[in-house]
Amino acid sequence: GGAGGSGRERRAGAGVRAGAGRLRYSVPEEMPKGSLVGPLARDLGLSPADLPARQLRLSAEKQYFGVSGETGNLYVSERLDREEMCGEAASCSVSFEALVQNPLNVFHVEVAIQDINDNAPRFLQDSFQLEINEFTSPGTRFYLGTAEDADVGSNSLQGYELEANGYFAVEVKESQDGSKFAELVLRRALDRESEQSLRLVLTALDGGEPPRSGTAQLCINVTDANDNPPVFAQDRYRASLREDAPPGSMVLNVSASDADAGTNARITYGFGKMPAKVLRKFVVDAESGTITLQEALDFEDTRAFSLAVEARDGGGLVAHCEVEVEVLDVNDNAPEVTLTSVSSPVPEDAPAGTVVALVKVRDRDSGENGQVSCELSGEAPLSIVASSGGSYKVVTASALDREQAPEHRVAVVARDRGSPALSSRAALVLEVSDVNDNAPVFEEAAYSAYVAENNAAGAPVLRVRARDADAGANGRVSYWLAGGSAGAAPYVSVEARSGAVYAQRSFDYEQCREFAVAVRAQDGGAPARSSTATVRVFVLDRNDNAPRVLWPAAGAGVVPRSAEAGYLVAKVVAVDADAGRNAWLSYELVQAPEPALFRVGLHSGEVRTARAVSERDAAKQRLVAVVKDHGQPALSATATLHVVLAESLQEALPELSERAAGADSPAELQFYLVLALALLSALFLLSVALAVLARVRRAGPPAVLRCLGAQRFSVAGAAFPADFCEGTLPYSYNLCVAPGRAVAEGAWLPPPPPSLAAEELLGAEPCGKRSPTSSAGAGEPFS
Numbered sequence: 001g002g003a004g005g006s007g008r009e010r011r012a013g014a015g016v017r018a019g020a021g022r023l024r025y026s027v028p029e030e031m032p033k034g035s036l037v038g039p040l041a042r043d044l045g046l047s048p049a050d051l052p053a054r055q056l057r058l059s060a061e062k063q064y065f066g067v068s069g070e071t072g073n074l075y076v077s078e079r080l081d082r083e084e085m086c087g088e089a090a091s092c093s094v095s096f097e098a099l100v101q102n103p104l105n106v107f108h109v110e111v112a113i114q115d116i117n118d119n120a121p122r123f124l125q126d127s128f129q130l131e132i133n134e135f136t137s138p139g140t141r142f143y144l145g146t147a148e149d150a151d152v153g154s155n156s157l158q159g160y161e162l163e164a165n166g167y168f169a170v171e172v173k174e175s176q177d178g179s180k181f182a183e184l185v186l187r188r189a190l191d192r193e194s195e196q197s198l199r200l201v202l203t204a205l206d207g208g209e210p211p212r213s214g215t216a217q218l219c220i221n222v223t224d225a226n227d228n229p230p231v232f233a234q235d236r237y238r239a240s241l242r243e244d245a246p247p248g249s250m251v252l253n254v255s256a257s258d259a260d261a262g263t264n265a266r267i268t269y270g271f272g273k274m275p276a277k278v279l280r281k282f283v284v285d286a287e288s289g290t291i292t293l294q295e296a297l298d299f300e301d302t303r304a305f306s307l308a309v310e311a312r313d314g315g316g317l318v319a320h321c322e323v324e325v326e327v328l329d330v331n332d333n334a335p336e337v338t339l340t341s342v343s344s345p346v347p348e349d350a351p352a353g354t355v356v357a358l359v360k361v362r363d364r365d366s367g368e369n370g371q372v373s374c375e376l377s378g379e380a381p382l383s384i385v386a387s388s389g390g391s392y393k394v395v396t397a398s399a400l401d402r403e404q405a406p407e408h409r410v411a412v413v414a415r416d417r418g419s420p421a422l423s424s425r426a427a428l429v430l431e432v433s434d435v436n437d438n439a440p441v442f443e444e445a446a447y448s449a450y451v452a453e454n455n456a457a458g459a460p461v462l463r464v465r466a467r468d469a470d471a472g473a474n475g476r477v478s479y480w481l482a483g484g485s486a487g488a489a490p491y492v493s494v495e496a497r498s499g500a501v502y503a504q505r506s507f508d509y510e511q512c513r514e515f516a517v518a519v520r521a522q523d524g525g526a527p528a529r530s531s532t533a534t535v536r537v538f539v540l541d542r543n544d545n546a547p548r549v550l551w552p553a554a555g556a557g558v559v560p561r562s563a564e565a566g567y568l569v570a571k572v573v574a575v576d577a578d579a580g581r582n583a584w585l586s587y588e589l590v591q592a593p594e595p596a597l598f599r600v601g602l603h604s605g606e607v608r609t610a611r612a613v614s615e616r617d618a619a620k621q622r623l624v625a626v627v628k629d630h631g632q633p634a635l636s637a638t639a640t641l642h643v644v645l646a647e648s649l650q651e652a653l654p655e656l657s658e659r660a661a662g663a664d665s666p667a668e669l670q671f672y673l674v675l676a677l678a679l680l681s682a683l684f685l686l687s688v689a690l691a692v693l694a695r696v697r698r699a700g701p702p703a704v705l706r707c708l709g710a711q712r713f714s715v716a717g718a719a720f721p722a723d724f725c726e727g728t729l730p731y732s733y734n735l736c737v738a739p740g741r742a743v744a745e746g747a748w749l750p751p752p753p754p755s756l757a758a759e760e761l762l763g764a765e766p767c768g769k770r771s772p773t774s775s776a777g778a779g780e781p782f783s
Helices: 048-053 083-084 276-282 651-660 668-696 703-712 752-761
Strands: 023-029 036-038 057-059 065-067 072-077 093-099 105-114 126-133 139-147 157-162 168-174 180-186 195-205 213-221 236-242 250-253 268-271 282-284 290-294 304-312 317-329 336-342 355-362 372-377 382-386 392-394 407-417 425-434 446-452 458-464 477-482 492-494 501-502 514-523 530-540 549-552 557-559 568-569 574-575 583-590 598-600 605-607 620-629 638-647
Touching: 023 036, 036 492, 057 065, 065 093, 083 105, 093 336, 139 304, 139 317, 157 168, 157 180, 157 568, 168 458, 236 250, 250 317, 250 372, 268 282, 276 282, 276 304, 336 425, 355 372, 355 425, 372 382, 382 407, 425 583, 446 458, 446 583, 458 530, 477 492, 549 638, 557 568, 568 638, 583 598, 598 620
Parallel strands: 023 105, 126 213, 236 317, 446 530, 557 638
Antiparallel strands: 036 072, 057 093, 065 072, 093 105, 139 180, 157 195, 168 180, 195 213, 250 290, 268 304, 282 290, 304 317, 336 355, 355 392, 372 407, 382 392, 407 425, 458 501, 477 514, 492 501, 514 530, 549 574, 568 605, 583 620, 598 605, 620 638
């Protein structure tokens, strides 16, 4: 057929994605380079616009053909010599694969190479030397050998012709392998006396159009009579030999006999006219007729040999026989594995069944020795499926995961069915490219940090860390705050790259003891993936607050000289804004005129007399108590108490007056004036109430007022609040006036002006009978 003409046969479906397919074209040999073979792209269902994206290309061991990148046409790129490519084979074709990408697929193409009559028949030698006895009988045949013609079919050797003469004719014989050889036939008896030699032209003709021919000279010498030629035991011998037979192996032994006697009966053996390749393979012993192998055989190169053996007697008569040697195949060729195309890397989200590689397998042996099966060796989510023409596809068998296996290494193993079986392998390395299928994962779901208060702004708090199993930008993690407890955001910040959390300002335990923030980790994929973790920050207390004295305020107190040991003078009340040990308070008396007269409770802060008051003790005592916490280092505060030792208020007034005179602060003086006016108003109201009560008593007091005779009343409400809840030690104090006393024991009053104080005290009414052992019970602490 013409280039891509009617000789083309298409078996594939119309779609490029069809399964295994084969395209057939035919083209004569010796066509010039660039000759069109066929429209390959069109036959594959590709338009010219598809060619850049599909990347049509050819895969073959030797590039006899090429494909146009613009039109997709198949053209001749190398000289096509059918005789060189296929030798004596009856048919000749070139097979290769056409590969397309996006998606990857393979199509099998076969181009049949048609023979043309470009080779003339050729004899192995230019002349033949024959010696024929004059007594040779008509009808005797002489083997002349075979002419060679590299062409096949009708273009091959078809027959022989002999130059016209009166003695000989030529006949064409065909051997079992189909080759045609010439035999010279004696038609009329020779007469050496009339003609001692003959020179004839032998012509070999083929069947081409126009026919070609080759010639050789026959030189025939007529000898004296040798009546009996040698005779072989068999006209045709057959032998078989394994292709792995070593050189020196005996093929067989031929035998001939001669009825003559003497030198005419002495037979020697030799080969007739044969190709040089055959003569290199075998040797025949001239005396015994034993044929021996002298060069290794190859079944894949030549499957059978035809040997022409001659037996020549001493008189020059020759007999011929044919020896057919069959070469038996041995499994001596391992399969050949070729990776024609590999798609690497492949994304990890590729679906199962994605083609990742194309494999070509070939075994030069025949029969079961050449039947090949293919498999994958190694642990990988891949499988191999057969295509056609010895091709296989490697496809994904299941989902890929780059985080578990970034690459897969398998071996494509091809094994034939010979005994023993031979195999070969080719390594296949498939890289898996990353897809953002993993979110960052924090090392901990919740973090805890402990930071001492008064830290510096910018101090590191802790570092969070999240890991992303992906690679590249998909595994690059950045951090930021994503909410938290109310008001927690201004306290800390997070560094985007490292995940380090820093304090934005100094923490104060007394204002905020703990807070929580949410930190989000996000990768750089598209779309991005993220996760969050909670960071809880606990602020640790430091001893940064000194104790604060709540009571007593600056003022003077009166203690009777008749007070016994343990008499409650006052109670020092202090608080500390810190917590824990930093807020544990202890009290100590650090200054007193009479150190042995007073003592203070270590934990209660109660100031009591350590012994009974005596007349020798100074009337005015100034006590200084220190309040310490248990922090490191400890912080402290002091409280000053002014105590007047007097049996009555009138006796204490001079000392109180001096105390008031010493206070030259205008603010303090104003406070005392306001306090005195309040006391006078209270005393006036009390007097009115007592008068009403006395009048009611005469008529019989109501039950609701009967308790007033034994009750004490508080006048401390005007001095400070009843409940104080700031700090760690809340207290409430009451000050009462008992009968028989000018002032209640343990009461602390600001020093009033002398005139106001005297008027107030002289106008006070008794509120009940005083117990001899009574003390300022209302000043006792409670918790």
